[in-house]
Amino acid sequence: MSEFEKIMSSIFSYGTLQQMLRSATPVALAAIGGSMTEHAGIMNIGMDGMILMGAFFGVLGSFLFHTALAGVGMAIVMGVLVGLFFALLVVRYKSDEFIIGCALNTFAIGLTSYLSRSYFGTSGTKGNPALPMLRLAFLDKIPVLRIFNNQSLFVYLTWIIVIAAWIFVYKTPYGFWLRASGEKPDTLRTAGISPKRMKWIASILCGVLCALAGAHLSLGQLSGTFAENMSNSRGFIAFACVIFAAANPAKAYIAALMFGFFEAIGLRLQGYVSSDLTNTIPYIITIVMMVWVVVRKQAKKRAAKQET
Amino acid sequence: MRQKINTKYLISLLVSIFLAFLVGAVILLGTGHSPLTAYGAMVEGAFSSLRHVGDVLEYAMVLAICGLACDLGSRVGIFNVGGEGQLLIGAIVAAQIGVSLNGTTAWLVIPLAALGAIVSAGLYAMIPGVLKVKLKVNEVITTIMLNTVAASLCQFMAKGPWKSANKTMVSATENLNVRYWFDGLIPGSNLSTAIFAAAIIAFLVWYIMQKTTQGFEMKLTGQNPRFARFSGMRIDRKIIVCMVISGAMCGLVGMFRVYGSEHLFKPSVSNDYYFEGLMVAMIARYQPLATILLSLFFAVLKVGAEGLQQVGVPNQIYLIIQTVVIFFMAAQSGFLECLSVRLQKRKAAGADAHSGSAPREKGGEKV
Numbered sequence: 001m002s003e004f005e006k007i008m009s010s011i012f013s014y015g016t017l018q019q020m021l022r023s024a025t026p027v028a029l030a031a032i033g034g035s036m037t038e039h040a041g042i043m044n045i046g047m048d049g050m051i052l053m054g055a056f057f058g059v060l061g062s063f064l065f066h067t068a069l070a071g072v073g074m075a076i077v078m079g080v081l082v083g084l085f086f087a088l089l090v091v092r093y094k095s096d097e098f099i100i101g102c103a104l105n106t107f108a109i110g111l112t113s114y115l116s117r118s119y120f121g122t123s124g125t126k127g128n129p130a131l132p133m134l135r136l137a138f139l140d141k142i143p144v145l146r147i148f149n150n151q152s153l154f155v156y157l158t159w160i161i162v163i164a165a166w167i168f169v170y171k172t173p174y175g176f177w178l179r180a181s182g183e184k185p186d187t188l189r190t191a192g193i194s195p196k197r198m199k200w201i202a203s204i205l206c207g208v209l210c211a212l213a214g215a216h217l218s219l220g221q222l223s224g225t226f227a228e229n230m231s232n233s234r235g236f237i238a239f240a241c242v243i244f245a246a247a248n249p250a251k252a253y254i255a256a257l258m259f260g261f262f263e264a265i266g267l268r269l270q271g272y273v274s275s276d277l278t279n280t281i282p283y284i285i286t287i288v289m290m291v292w293v294v295v296r297k298q299a300k301k302r303a304a305k306q307e308t
Numbered sequence: 309m310r311q312k313i314n315t316k317y318l319i320s321l322l323v324s325i326f327l328a329f330l331v332g333a334v335i336l337l338g339t340g341h342s343p344l345t346a347y348g349a350m351v352e353g354a355f356s357s358l359r360h361v362g363d364v365l366e367y368a369m370v371l372a373i374c375g376l377a378c379d380l381g382s383r384v385g386i387f388n389v390g391g392e393g394q395l396l397i398g399a400i401v402a403a404q405i406g407v408s409l410n411g412t413t414a415w416l417v418i419p420l421a422a423l424g425a426i427v428s429a430g431l432y433a434m435i436p437g438v439l440k441v442k443l444k445v446n447e448v449i450t451t452i453m454l455n456t457v458a459a460s461l462c463q464f465m466a467k468g469p470w471k472s473a474n475k476t477m478v479s480a481t482e483n484l485n486v487r488y489w490f491d492g493l494i495p496g497s498n499l500s501t502a503i504f505a506a507a508i509i510a511f512l513v514w515y516i517m518q519k520t521t522q523g524f525e526m527k528l529t530g531q532n533p534r535f536a537r538f539s540g541m542r543i544d545r546k547i548i549v550c551m552v553i554s555g556a557m558c559g560l561v562g563m564f565r566v567y568g569s570e571h572l573f574k575p576s577v578s579n580d581y582y583f584e585g586l587m588v589a590m591i592a593r594y595q596p597l598a599t600i601l602l603s604l605f606f607a608v609l610k611v612g613a614e615g616l617q618q619v620g621v622p623n624q625i626y627l628i629i630q631t632v633v634i635f636f637m638a639a640q641s642g643f644l645e646c647l648s649v650r651l652q653k654r655k656a657a658g659a660d661a662h663s664g665s666a667p668r669e670k671g672g673e674k675v
Binding site: 043045088089092093094095096098099100102103104106107109110111113114115117118233236239240243274276277279280283284286287290291294295298 | 335339340387389439443444445446448449450452453454456457460461463464467468580583584586587590622624625626627628630631632634635638639640641642643645646
């Protein structure tokens, strides 16, 4: 087997795909949350902080009550609170969402590191009760479905959430109002529905979904571990997914899968290329994607102009 | 957000800082620490010795230049969130120039290193600038992405091609020759002669932004780009130039850190320093003078927070206080508005009771 074949076979292995699902899940959850705020016309770059809070309070709940489910519950409660706080500042008091997002990220780093040192005495903790994994012996024998084995329950939960979010956004009146609150708030107001209320709902949903993403990261993917700044810019990757997917939850999931794929490749290719270099790929792709989206939009506009 | 600095601003700033310390006190109490001891330790940490005062000044320099870099971008309507990456790139390029030219005179090495930092970081900042102007790609996202890319690239260089021969350093470049170090001003502290260079840069930025036609045109570009375009300004070029200068300033900060205090490149040359500078700039409402003054204040907080560890309090409380100040500052105008709307409503309701026909056009919509 040549060196090239070896590399290729390690890229397209079950392990890679399994890893892809694993790393895509937190990003996907956050990206679905980000889709909500994006539809409501809020540019939410505070998702990284929201994930970090979810990760920390998930572990804290799991540590305090000795069960991972309590951790998830605590993360969700914090997610609601963070979402409420975000909406209070951005929607009610009309602060600049960019400033609040930036500050929220730093605030989350400060708060979680401070509390981690206060509760655990160190900058991180591990070995807390984690979420169960799905282990089915028969799945391992089926060729393709093998990648779905040995995954945290959140991986499957995310599928349900993706579908639910897609139906919510595109098939329910609430979703319709949500999209209108961002695109045509005045029209929505004329119809007798408060755009602000939809923005509040979007913020809370985003807070909860990001908190779930964080809880999955700390309780599922890393089985009960918290480390300082462990969200590690995933919130920004999720944001990139939102932009790429034009806030469509289903497309955002696919974008997240792509990011997961590149992260997984980086881990596989460590022997050949420095992982520092492969780590940059998703970020560069995001920029290229954004340029691509813009260029395509402009081309479409030009084509439409020529037709008329 | 680009409001004037006036008494109202000062009052709201002081109130915000006071409230932020109050929030900090509540968190300290909640985790079983005495706020008075903690804040006392903070003051002591910042002023107890000349060494600490030197550190305060050095950190204030970093914050101020980073904050001014952010001011410069926001003045023309572009947010440079990528200063962190530009700083790292500038730092590693400057460090490597110093290492590879080892042996030549400092008169050649230092200007070349500064030039290298300016050019590399400036070019790196040009990418998001050009994308923003030519394609309207959101610069906030591109700069954030480029931050991580820069951090990884620097890590790669410091671990691989430019790695120091010293085995104990995992990712760092070779140490700079002592001849190239900036002279320390206070023994033991990080403060070096770089602060004079920084002062000149800060003055130039303030002068250009506040006192020249260029500065006025920049303001116009940021506040009313259509008008600026129609009055014949080349706003695209202005935005790109400001972005490049902003990046170059961040790169220089990186060089100052390497030549002034670290004497080699390692990833901890900057610990999200740019983001802290950015927040200072936000609190200062992107006004250069206020940015510089607030940098001093937050540098005191940051260096003081190191003293907290001696009384057993995690020093991250500093980040909490700083961000809570921003939350209050960002919310206050909206909060006051809500309050005045409510007051007016009450007044209108009172008038209604009297005349029965008071206009109620200002009623805030229900949330």
